[in-house]
Amino acid sequence: MSPSAEASAEVRPPSVRVSVVVPVFNPGPSFDDLIASLERQSLDASQFEVLLCDDGSDEPTQRRLEQVERAHANVRVLALPHSGWPGTPRNEGVAAARGDYVQFVDQDDYLFDTALEKLVEYADAHASDVVVGREVGIGRPLPSRIFRKDIPDAKLGEDPLLEMLTPHKLFRTSFLRENGIRFPVGRVRLEDHLYVMQAYFAARTISILASVPCYAWVKHPGSASSSRIDPESYYPHLEAVLDIVEANTEPGRTRDRLLRHWLRGKILKRLSGKRMLRYPAEYRTRLLDVVTPLVAARFGPGVDAGLAFPQRIRVALLRAGRRDDLVRFAEFEAGLKARVAVSSAEWSRGGGLHLAITTTVTSGGREALVFEAETGRLTSLPLESLDDLPAGALVAGRELRNDRIEVFLEGEKPGMERRIVNAKLRDGGTIRVAIDPLKVFGGEAAPAALRLTAKVRRAGWTFAVPVTAEADVLARAGGSPLLAGSAVTITATEGGAVELHRSGSGRLRDLAGKSVRRVRQLARR
Structure with a gap:
């Protein structure tokens, strides 16, 4: 090896698996959450770098970034002139990246602990140019269809890739550079869409990693999306x-x-x-x-x-x-309002709770969605004329066929949700629901109270509402006649919302002596 080649080899920085590119401008306290999440990564710190691309922040922020850099061997700060938009800092981060992959993260968000490790493994396994890791909304709702299942080779126009056009993805670094994929410079709205769509069309393989939470997208007051x-x-x-x-x-x-x-x-x-x-x-x-x-x-x-x-x-x-x-x-x-109400409630001999639940959609106290039986044409719209719109504009054929109701039991803590019904709406909107208290309140960690909620899809409109009932309808049901050691009752709050309550302590047990633990043991065999 020649002396010049030896010198070149000595100064060439070692590569890493992934470069985390973060555009930074005068971040708030939540920036500490991001840094902490990077410290917790299951991927070894020697295998990834963090590029804090400072878009001309003030002096206190510069000192703050310097402190982060000194405290972490895998952090680099890129000091940049102020551009006023995240596109330029992201481009500079990609240009400086030493990683096989680039993961974009915004300064107010954070990564889940195994995100980088799982994203890189998934990209390696499927030769992915782009990996859409599961995003979790913190204080904001996010589309869900895109993250229903892992899709190693997602197809644009067939799979739900357009549901998530944020740049919070893993990209193969060489892919970005070879195809000249860059964010627009300056204050450009929808710059994320421009960037991601270029990548989607150029990519040989786009993968969706839905089974692992990767990116926490945090909603903060005053964010650009809320203006x-x-x-x-x-x-x-x-x-x-x-x-x-x-x-x-x-x-x-x-x-x-x-x-x-x-x-x-x-x-x-x-x-x-x-x-x-x-x-x-x-x-x-x-x-x-x-x-x-x-x-x-x-x-x-x-x-x-x-x-x-x-x-x-x-x-x-x-x-x-x-x-x-x-x-x-x-x-x-x-003015559309959906009401999901319990019209009858009773305990069966087998110990289950049986409910009849009726759904109505009203406006001003009247039925709001009235359709011709044969054609599916909506006739209840308060417009000047219904006759001069294009043929079929008022026909809800396929939507009426897809009318559905989902019923959930929800606890007080986030994530304590169990769907117990997913059914088509038929027979005037009435469905039957059966609830097994041994399953619902099984185990020591079971909550003491659960509320019934519903998601209704009617003619293309979607409503999320509590399930309600008149107090006397539920009072007639009383408590389960077959549970010993504790009681399960169904009640309505002052606002009419339906709740299931468990009183007493210990595991639920029916009168035949079957406990929740025994039910689970039998189920595992």
Whole structure:
């Protein structure tokens, strides 16, 4: 080896498995949670580096970052001029990364303890260019369909990849560099979508790791996502995302399916129900002035066809220029109320609790969703006219066939939720529910009280509500006649919410002497 080659080998920094790239600008106290989560990683600290890409923070923050760097051998601080947006710091982090992979993390979020280890293992096993690790919303709801199961080779347009377009993913570093995938420079809205969609189209393998919680996405007051957009400046950035989709697809079903994501989430969602009604009249006019021609130019009938029933009505009114009816429709949606009520309750001879539960959707005390029996056409909308909308816009055929109700038992602590029913809504919305108290209150750690809640899907609308009952309906049921040593009763709170209560101590035991422990032993055989 020549002297120059030896010198080059000596100064070349060793590679690591993954580089964690964090854009930083004057972070708050939650930044400590991020650093602590990186300290807890099950992947050995010698196998990953943390790049704190400082976007021109103030002097106190600079000193804070220096202290973190001194305290951790695997942390590097990149001091950068202030750009005002996370794109440039992320790009600089990728350029400086020594890892086989890059994992983007925002300064207010954190990683679960095994995240880096499991993400790298999964990417290695499947030769992934992109791994979408399971995100968990802290103080914010997140889409769930994308994380129902692991998908080693997810397909764009077939699997639910568009549900999660945040950059909080693992990317193969060489893949990003070879394809020139970079965040836009400057203050660009939807920069995450621009970046991720470029990566999705270029990737040979995209994987979803749903079985392991990886990323905690924390909701903080005043975050950018909670502010009202400026229509005139926001939607040109949306069109840039649509340009990427159109440049990488041919006209047809796949393109329509992809474009539908942004029509639904970035336009129609902003025109729905209470959200639409909260807008001042001047802002509503500005918003409609921008999105009406955008919808006409960028989204065809094939995109509309795959929308849910309420969205098909909304886009039909938008295309027809019926702005007053858009407001009326929003008022109609805002007034919809679902009621899930126990109409009868009794204990069976076998010790189970049997409930009849009825679902109704009303507005102003009247049935709100009235459909023609033969056609499935909605006839109860308070619009100026129902006759001049496109054929089928008011027909909820497939949605009515998919009407469902899910019933849950929930404890006071987060995560203490058990789904006990997932059924189609039939026979006027009445279902039968059976609850086994030995299973519900099994074990020493079982809660003393559980409440009944429901999720109702009706004609494309979704409602999450408590299950309620009149006190006298439940009083007639009393307690279980077959449980010894403690009692299980069903009651209603002052607001009518239904709860199951267990009193007494020790394991539940029926009169035949069968305990929960014995039931579990038999089940394992």
